[in-house]
Amino acid sequence: MDFYVGLGLSLRQTKRALKLAYNVSPSAQTIQNWTVSLAHRLGPKIKDLDLPLSGIVAVDETYIKVKGSWHYLFTAIDGKNGCIIAQHLSKHRDAKGAITILKRIIDQYQGQDFVLVSDMAPIYRAAVHAAKAFLKTDVDHNRLKDFLLMMIIQMRFTDPIKTSLSVSLAPIKLITSVIKALVPLMVLLLI
Structure with a gap:
């Protein structure tokens, strides 16, 4: 394994x-x-595991084939340690799927504050608005590009050795590799 x-x-x-x-x-x-x-x-x-949550959640969706039909797999990953926080399989890339994954993230965080990082697609904006209106939860929503820029600026002021872009992109590359490695296993769990 x-x-x-x-x-x-x-x-x-x-x-x-x-x-x-x-x-x-x-x-x-x-x-x-x-x-x-x-x-x-x-x-x-x-579901019973206590996940190490850092307060940064990266959310994205990918198009996968399950039993011969195409679906969207929404995945939420901790931005620092790369563990999968929540997943949702949906036939459509719509606000309902984004709201479902955001609800699972909010449940996982149990009232703690977190930063949601996404590509700022309209479905995620609608999900954040719905969370504020119906779940009474204030979600700090950032665009991926802005978040990476903020990380680079913070690294320059805190550690002058780690100023290269490749070092700054390491967490995102880790998240991508974790998703690619675990998607087949997680799809099996969802079936």
Whole structure:
């Protein structure tokens, strides 16, 4: 599981890694079956975990195929440590899906303040407005570009060594790699 899920290797790469590391060679289908079995066993327990929340939540959606039909997978990730806070699978990219994912984030934070970072799509603006109106929650909503610029400025004043853009983009690259590695597992949990 460390090779396939944790490192985001393909099934064939995982098969080769297991052969090199442990001198065992299960088939790719066996590795996939292990993943499905683990997902079904861990699924109910994941909701009970205390997630380390940093106060920064990055939200985005991606278009994926589930059982032959296309859906949007809304994902909320902690902006500092990269753990997945909430996910929602929807047939449409609409305000209803954005409101659902925002409600799950608010429930996870249990009244604590957080900063929501997104691409400022109209669906997220509508979700933040709905949260203020109906959930009585004030959400600080920032655009991804503005948030990255703010991080770069803060890094220049706090640590002059870390001024390069590549260092500033490291958390975003981590979030992207975590999503790519965990989407197959999370889709299995949602099915």
